[in-house]
Amino acid sequence: QVQLVESGGGLVQPGGSLRLSCAASRSIFSIDGMGWYRQAPGNAREFVAFIGNSGSTNYADSVKGRFTISRDNAKNTVNLQMNSLKPEDTAVYYCNAVRIGRSYWGQGTQVTVSS
DSSP: OOOEEEEOOEEEOTTOOEEEEEEESSOGGGOSEEEEEEEOTTSOOEEEEEEETTOOEEEOTTTTTTEEEEEEGGGTEEEEEEOSOOGGGOEEEEEEEEETTEEEEOOOEEEEEOO
């Protein structure tokens, strides 16, 4: 019911920046909230950031102050600006959307932080 496509991942040096985007198949006005999760090899999936339709945001402690989640209603997208990247940020990043109590996931985009 909600298709999500992530883009913007890649390889970046420590201290660098990347901007991830998540495009939704329907107007995000109809989506209750959207967020980002990540999963590194051998680790469990972890919460990164969330934004509600009210504009409220929430961040994991590990990324707070470095990452910023934003919403572009006209383009049906949610973005994640990642600054001051660290090697421990390396993971597959997944976009998530919640609508009427159901959760939807994108295919993931790889972020690698390495010198």
